[in-house]
Amino acid sequence: MPGLNELGYKRSVCPHDCPDTCGLLVGVEEGRVVSVKGDPDHPFTRGAVCEKVRHYGERIHSSLRVHHPLKRVGPKGAGAFKRISWDQALDEIVDRYRGIISDFGSEAILPYSYAGTMGVVQFHAGHPFFHKLGASRLKRTICSAAAEAGFSASMGNIPTTDIESSVDSDLIILWGTNTLSTNMHAWPFFLKARKKGAAIVAIDPYENRTAKKADFHLKLKPGTDAALALGIMNVLVKNNLLDETFIREHTIGFEKLKPRLNEYAPQRVADITGVPASQIQDLARRYGFARAPYIRTGWGPARQLKGGMAMRTIALLPALVGAIHKKGGGITRSTSAAFDFNMEAVIQESLDSTAPRTINMVQLGSALIRLSDPPVKALHVYHSNPAVVAPDSAQVLQGLLREDLFTVVHEIVMSETALYADLVLPGATSMESTDLYRSYGHYYLQMAHPVIEPVGEARSALTVFQDLAHRFGFKEPCFSQSEPEIIESLLASGSPYLKGITLDRLETGRPVRLQVLSDIIEGGFGTPSGKIEFYSQNMAAMGLDPLPNGEPSVDREGEGRFKLQLITPPRHQFLNSTFNEIDDLRKKAGPATLMIHPDDAKKRGIEDHTQIRVYNDRGEVFLTARVTDETSPGVTVAEGIYWPRFMAGNHGINHLTSQELTDMGESCAFHCNLVEVV
Secondary structure, eight states, rough: OOOOOSSOOOOOOSSSSSSTTEEEEEEEEEEEEEEEEEEEEOOTTTOOTTGGGGGGGHHHHOOTEEEEEOOEEESSSSSOOEEOOOHHHHHHHHHHHHHHHHHHGGGGGGEEESSOBBBHHHHHHHHHHHHHHHHOOEEEESSSSSHHHHHHHHOOOOOOOOOGGGGEEEEEEEOOHHHHSSSSSGGGHHHHHHHTTTEEEEEEESSSSSHHHHHEEEETTTHHHHHHHHHHHHHHHHTTTHHHHHHHHEEEEEHHHHHHHHTTHHHHHHHHHHOOHHHHHHHHHHHOOOOSSSEOSSTTSSTTTTTHHHHHHHHHHHHHGGGGGGGGOOSSSSOGOOOOOOOOOHOGGGOOOOOOOOGGGGGGGHHHHOOSOOOOEEEEESOOHHHHSSSSSHHHHHTTTTTTTTEEEEEBBBOGGGGGGGGEEEEGGGGGGGGEEEOOSSSSSEEEEEEOOOSSOOOHHHHHHHHHHTTOOOOGGGGTTHHHHHHHHHHHTTOGGTTTOHHHHHOOOOEEEEOOOSSSGGOOOTTTTEEEEEOHHHHTTTTTOOOOOOOOOOOOOTTTTOOOEEEEOOOTTTTTTTTTHHHHHHHHHOOOOOOOOOOHHHTTTTTOOOOEEEEEETEEEEEEEEEEEEETTTTEEEOOOOOGEEEEEEEEGGGGGOOOOOTTTTTEEEEEEEEEOO
């Protein structure tokens, strides 16, 4: 029977927005998930799971689980609903959508979804329906788009270094990634390298779990990553620690960059970044002298207004020393490019002949309260929790409270967004549906089958959207395909990375490795020149600086008026807003806190463990002060996205974040905020 191993556990895959995409073994008794542990046969995750996923049964059987379709009977946000049937719910959606289309046009309907599941089928399940409907397009850029755009400007959209190969590195740099909390299965590979003599360096604005375990920690100011990278380049050039052959054969534009590097001497970079010049020089020399230096980038550097430039600049470092083609060396941003599927199988963009407008998901608040011609009259939310995760929460909530906005939320648990819905549809979890899982942290592909029957009347996204399509009279084949049929079409891309991978192989539930070269340089680079680009003509054509630029990111809305920088990195017990619904994890996480340096606390009369008000022009949040030198003067840190219902004042951290878009990729600058604290 597919998915069962010799111990009687059922195989599954973690569906969440994490690079590890863990192989799971799920214990089931009487139709309930009673235990979740790691699959020891998975070559990357090797039998380990994070603290969050060990509690997965509590999520599936949570008291907050939505069991049946619900219709609002009280004020929006109050959480008062009555049970209705699926037929009633779907009929009302169709009637309301038809009325909105008649009065305002299809663009008045806006889908809103993201990575509540990373399963390729269910993630994209709504795309064909909304394309056929002619609804407004959603630009899904809230997370990684700036990092992708910046990295691609330097190296192209190509597979990056396999984390597993880092065991042969002699210098590992973890740049803007709290690996132990957000990429934990990479850590054992780094430890193997350390046992063979490698040093581990953490670059991060505060002393997180990973920085504490590293050999060295460079505590830079938020938004100054590009300047630090340029300072390292300056030292490499001054000390002649370059691989001239690699630069000549595989890059373009280095001679144009050289004059700019003169502007980033270590002392000037120290003034910009807060990292002592001696540490900058030491790291640069270590990098230049290393046999096989390796960089693992996180998403932190790109979550700044100039985050694309930051990632672009970091991505150029391996080219200077030829690290990319050295065993154990290179750089890992994402492995996504190797999962080169036939995406039209799930997106079905050809169904849309209307060329509708595009709305950026980062700017949902503005779209809901300001857009006209037409206004957004219907919001269909699935695989996301925008009331909590979208920036500038005050505007988002103002929009969700509109009585003339028809809001549908397809959700597993009664989330904050679901409280504002007119209709709540019960969603199936990954353990109740079939899907295909790619990774952005390793090169294994895996298929998962249901391990239990759906709880209550829960339905998968694919089932719901196909049912809606049929009610609208849509006849295209994609609206009748099963998950295995869609997966088979996804695999039929002709990509060399997918060679030999078939549905039959995946049906076993075991991980299958892609055909990725051990030396990524052998596949070439995805830039217009086919080389690594120190100078980018594409960026020049877009009106952007074609060379790396180390100007720091600044919250322009608060510049000169608010004195403290705020970053909002993940908390160990949560994944974005998910897992707040699990009592044990919330207790372990403790109250929502603000890390503030003793100097800043003293100036403001703030004592440890007291409640404080953190505010700017966008809103306010009430947190518990944690006075600590784990952060730097002028820098505050609020870990984790707590649901507002579990916070004082019922305000979440994204009341403080901006809808302003990044320099590249039109993403969100979650870590670029100026605030004050009292």
